[in-house]
Amino acid sequence: MGRPTSKPIFIYSEAVLNYFFHDEHPFNQKRIALTKQLLECCGFLIPDQVRAPRMATDEELLLVHDREYIEAVKKASQVSGQSSPGQEHPEFHPFGLGTEDTPLFPDMHRQAVLAVGGTLLGAELIAQGRTKRVLNLAGGLHHAQRGKASGFCIYNDCAVAIEYVRRQYDMKVLYIDTDAHHGDGVQWIFYHDPHVFTFSIHETGRYLYPGTGHVNEKGIGEGYGYCLNLPVDAFTQDASWLDCFERGLEAVLQFFKPDIIISQHGCDAHFYDPLTHLAGSMSIYVRMPELIKQAAETYTGGKWLAVGGGGYDIYRVVPRAWGLLWMVMNDVPVKQGPLPESWLSAVRAHVNGPVPALWLDEEEVLPVIPRQKEIEEKNRLMLKQALSYLRQQVGPH
Amino acid sequence: MQIEEVMKRKVITVSPSTTIREARRLCQEHRIRHLPVVEGETLVGIISDRDLRDALPSVIHKEVEVDDIYQHPVSSVMKKDVITIHPLDFIEEAALTLYTAKIGCLPVVSQGKLVGIVTESDILHSLVELMGVDRPSSYLKIEVDDTTGRLADVAQIIKECHVNISNVYVYPSKKKGKKNLSFRVETIDPRPIIERIEQHGFRVIWPEKLDVKHNAQEKTQQRMKAKEQNNDGSANL
Numbered sequence: 001m002g003r004p005t006s007k008p009i010f011i012y013s014e015a016v017l018n019y020f021f022h023d024e025h026p027f028n029q030k031r032i033a034l035t036k037q038l039l040e041c042c043g044f045l046i047p048d049q050v051r052a053p054r055m056a057t058d059e060e061l062l063l064v065h066d067r068e069y070i071e072a073v074k075k076a077s078q079v080s081g082q083s084s085p086g087q088e089h090p091e092f093h094p095f096g097l098g099t100e101d102t103p104l105f106p107d108m109h110r111q112a113v114l115a116v117g118g119t120l121l122g123a124e125l126i127a128q129g130r131t132k133r134v135l136n137l138a139g140g141l142h143h144a145q146r147g148k149a150s151g152f153c154i155y156n157d158c159a160v161a162i163e164y165v166r167r168q169y170d171m172k173v174l175y176i177d178t179d180a181h182h183g184d185g186v187q188w189i190f191y192h193d194p195h196v197f198t199f200s201i202h203e204t205g206r207y208l209y210p211g212t213g214h215v216n217e218k219g220i221g222e223g224y225g226y227c228l229n230l231p232v233d234a235f236t237q238d239a240s241w242l243d244c245f246e247r248g249l250e251a252v253l254q255f256f257k258p259d260i261i262i263s264q265h266g267c268d269a270h271f272y273d274p275l276t277h278l279a280g281s282m283s284i285y286v287r288m289p290e291l292i293k294q295a296a297e298t299y300t301g302g303k304w305l306a307v308g309g310g311g312y313d314i315y316r317v318v319p320r321a322w323g324l325l326w327m328v329m330n331d332v333p334v335k336q337g338p339l340p341e342s343w344l345s346a347v348r349a350h351v352n353g354p355v356p357a358l359w360l361d362e363e364e365v366l367p368v369i370p371r372q373k374e375i376e377e378k379n380r381l382m383l384k385q386a387l388s389y390l391r392q393q394v395g396p397h
Numbered sequence: 398m399q400i401e402e403v404m405k406r407k408v409i410t411v412s413p414s415t416t417i418r419e420a421r422r423l424c425q426e427h428r429i430r431h432l433p434v435v436e437g438e439t440l441v442g443i444i445s446d447r448d449l450r451d452a453l454p455s456v457i458h459k460e461v462e463v464d465d466i467y468q469h470p471v472s473s474v475m476k477k478d479v480i481t482i483h484p485l486d487f488i489e490e491a492a493l494t495l496y497t498a499k500i501g502c503l504p505v506v507s508q509g510k511l512v513g514i515v516t517e518s519d520i521l522h523s524l525v526e527l528m529g530v531d532r533p534s535s536y537l538k539i540e541v542d543d544t545t546g547r548l549a550d551v552a553q554i555i556k557e558c559h560v561n562i563s564n565v566y567v568y569p570s571k572k573k574g575k576k577n578l579s580f581r582v583e584t585i586d587p588r589p590i591i592e593r594i595e596q597h598g599f600r601v602i603w604p605e606k607l608d609v610k611h612n613a614q615e616k617t618q619q620r621m622k623a624k625e626q627n628n629d630g631s632a633n634l
Contacts, residue, residue, distance in 0.1 A: 026586055100559050101584050143533065143585070150533050151585040181585065184533060207604045209585040210533030235607060275586055277604055364613035 008133035008329045009125060010045055011118045012036055013052040016138035019111040021103050026275065027152040031314035032137045034347070035322040041340040044323070044332050051125075053118030053138065055110070056160065060120060063163040064156060064189055066147040069095055070109075073154060077109040096149035112154035115139050119157035120164060122305045126260065127169045132302035133293075133329045137322055140264040140309030142183040143210065150185065151209060158264060158307060159189045162196055165260060174199065174258035174300075176249070178288050179266025179309040180276040182213025182229065186264075192223040197256045201245050203269070203278050204231040215386040225393065228252055230386055233375045234277035237366075238284050240376045241269065244383050245284075246291060251390045253295055259303070261296050265289070266309025267321035271367050275312045279369055281361040285321035289328035304329070315351050320359060336360045400491060401484035403523045404505050404513035410435045413442070413472035420471050421449050431502040431516070434475050438510040442475035445501065449474070481506040482515065492520050532563045534581040538603035539594060543569070543576040547599075551578055554593050560584045577602070 017029050039045035061070055072095040079089060092098040097108075105111075115138045122134030142158055143151035158175060165171045175190070177183030177200035190196035205211040219227040228251075230244045267285055269278040289306075296304035306329060311318040320339070327334050338358055348355050356365070369375065410433045411420050420432055424446045434442035452474045453466055482491055482503040491503055495517055505513035541547035548567060555562055564581035582590060591601050610618075 099561075099583075101586065205530065207536035207538075209535040209587075211530035211536065211581065212533070234605065271609070274588065277607075279609075364611060366612050367607075367609040368612060368615045369607070369609070 007049050007131065008135065008326075009122070009131050010036075010050050010326065011053050011122060011134065011136040011138070012050050015111075015114055016053065016118070018107070019115060019138065021105055021152075025103070025152075026312045028314055029138060031311060031318040031322070032308070034314065034319040035137060035326075037346075038319045038323050038339065038343050039326055041343045042323075044327055044330060049330075051121065053114050053136065054121055056113045056116035056120055056155075056157075060160055060164065061113070061116065061155060063167070064146055064159045069147040072097065073109045073112065073149075076104050077107050079104050079106070095147065096145075097154075099149075101152055102149040102154065108154060112141075115141060116155050116157040116160050119161045119305070119307055122307075123161040123165050123262075126303050126305055127165055127171070132296075133304045133306070135306045135326055135329055137308035139307030140179070140266060141185075142177060142179060142264050142266075142309060143181070143185045145185050146189060151181065153185065156185045156189065158183075158186050158262060161305065162186070162190065162262060166193075166195060169259075171259035172256065173197070174252065174256055174261050176261060176263040176292060177201070177266075177309075178245070178269070179264055180268040180273065180278050181208065181266065181310055182210055182231070183264060184210045184212050187213075187217070187227055187229075190223065191219055191227065192221045194219075194222045194226050196223075197226045197228070197252060197258065199228045199230075199248065199252050201230040201232065201241070201248065203234055203236070203276050206234075208234075208276060215382060218389060225389060226256070228386060228390065230383060232278070232382070233378050235279045235367075235369045235371065236269075236375055236379060237279045237369060237372060238281055240372075240379045241278070241280050241284055242287055244379055245288060247383060248386065249291055249295060251387050253299055255390050255393055258299055260300050260305065261292060261303065262305045262307070263292050264307050264309045265322065265325055266311055267318055268310040268312055270311075270313065270317045270321065272313040272317050273311070275310070279367050281366055282317075282320055282324065282356075283360060285324050286328065286334050286360070289325045293328055315347050316356055319347075320356065324359065334359070398488045398523060398527070399484065400482055400486050400488060400505055400515055401513070403488055403519050404484065404515045405519065406513050408433060408504075408511060408514045410511065411444070411471055412436065413475070414470045416467060417449055417452055417469050417471060417474070418467035420444060421446075421467075424449065431514070432471070433479075433504045433511055433514065434471060435511055440479060440481065440504055440506055440511045442472070442477045443479045443502075443504065444471050444475040448476070479504060483507060484512060488515075488520060488523055491515050495520065528564070528566070530564075530581065532581075532583060533585075534563050534583045535585065535587045536603060537580045537582060537587060537590065537594075537601065539578045539580070540570055540572070540575050540600040540602055541578060543574055547576070548578055550597065551580075551594060551599060554597060555580065555582060555590055558590045558593065560587075560590060 076092050076097045089098045098104050118136040119139035122136050125131050139157040141153035144153035144156035162173045173196045175198045180203050182202045183200040187198045205213050213229045230248050268276050269280040271279040296302050430446045432444045502516040561583040570577050
């Protein structure tokens with residue numbers, strides 16, 4: 001564990017790159033190595049701040065996952081070589097394994113457990129007061145369910161870490177999900193729990209996976225009112241996205257007053273992302289971490305655990321977005337400036353067409369969305385509806 | 398889906414001799430709008446909260462003794478020719494009957510006995526379930542010719558992509574000679590499916606493709622437009 005440090009911790013080891021399905025698969029953790037190289041090139045990440053993740057134990061996985069499912073993942077890991085999806089091993093399909101999204105790969109159990117262990121290590125470091133902010137970019141696998149893999153996610157590291165701090169430290173946990181896809185796995189696991197508030201902003205599930213995350217999903221039983229979803233319209237741009245996020249977060253904080261914040265930083269709401277239909281730019285990946293940092297300073301004594309998530313333009317978007325996230329966590333002032341030439345030239349070899357050379361997106365490349373006014377109005381109405389329940393609880397702001 | 402899958406089996410009923418006062422109380426207590434009237438297990442009538450309200454005098458008329466009316470039995474105001482449905486009928490028949498007869502509920506009768514009740518909101522709820530998301534999935538809407546075999550063509554393409562379909566429905570298009578196919582497919586990445594469907598010449602309506610321009614292009618076009626207008630001899634601003 002080491003001595004207490006006031007510096008944020010960056011969890012990383014080469015091993016996290018082995019959470020790898022196959023060459024054509026959109027989910028590729030090479031993006032974490034690219035982010036780390038970019039930060040090191042700039043001198044924003046010193047070896048002192050890097051910690052290797054540990055393996056999560058079976059007991060820890062059992063905090064949220066079914067034993068039968070864990071056994072199935074272990075068995076699937078022993079299948080030699082990579083299987084062609086859908087054709088082999090139909091016995092794993094009920095567990096969401098061996099599918100097009102989550103094909104089998106050797107040693108998948110150990111690789112998935114390392115992602116959970118990294119997020120758990122972060123939760124331990126913060127809960128024990130050794131540091132206030134930890135980033136585990138290999139985590140954020142928010143679609144995984146108790147007994148089923150889903151949307152590239154095998155084990156739900158966020159849910160395991162949330163349940164861990166609930167049981168060990170009895171903290172009230174605010175989970176913030178900024179991925180373009182609804183954070184369904186985490187939401188359903190804590191849907192009945194009034195000590196865990198799940199807050200997700202995402203593209204509407206009208207046609208984007210997983211299809212859930214509607215404003216009227218608010219929790220159930222004792223957990224009713226401890227879940228907030230902000231499903232924005234397709235092609236939403238920065239201003240409207242941030243307006244929803246900022247006002248939603250403010251309302252949740254006043255209502256819930258968390259003891260710790262765990263945030264998921266999928267960066268697939270960017271206009272370059274190939275899997276979603278949103279039109280955000282790099283600015284939102286500065287502003288959202290800044291707002292979360294401020295929230296942690298005000299409410300949780302600074303306790304903030306951040307994890308990765310989606311993000312499928314691994315050269316033009318993810319390294320900048322996650323680099324900016326780390327800069328905010330590490331209190332490096334964010335200024336519009338060029339990316340290091342040595343890093344850029346390495347990246348250009350992999351990309352057809354131009355690569356953004358600055359930290360933030362330039363005005364010229366921003367998309368023009370003809371229906372923007374209409375989209376903004378729809379988002380305003382959605383936000384009003386989503387917040388109406390919370391407003392009744394905390395009074396007008 | 399059949400009626401027996403969506404009907405409520407625990408039915409709040411009254412007998413013909415139940416008073417209007419008691420019937421009103423039951424409606425309020427259980428927050429329901431319809432009371433089947435039974436003798437033993439046989440349905441003899443139905444009464445709605447509106448029938449009960451109609452039985453009472455206007456609030457503006459104070460002279461009439463309301464207490465007296467409250468004592469009357471429900472048989473004096475109930476509807477006797479009740480439209481009913483069978484547990485093995487389909488929910489679309491129930492929907493059609495509710496819609497055309499402009500009524501709010503159907504008692505479910507089997508072998509002369511009342512066995513359940515189906516209301517408008519039960520039908521709406523089953524519609525939500527039928528069209529809803531029961532498993533994580535992406536949505537696709539495809540326009541095809543209104544001819545034999547098009548659903549099979551598209552389903553075959555999805556099968557070739559090794560992706561499971563969790564929900565599908567077919568409905569007429571506003572365009573003549575076309576119909577729409579709507580699928581929920583269990584994948585986070587429907588791009589390969591969309592690509593292959595388009596290669597086969599079908600039109601994918603959702604997810605919508607935007608021909609996105611960038612600010613730089615937009616500005617260039619605005620300048621070009623301004624130039625053209627100037628050449629038209631319009632005022633040079």
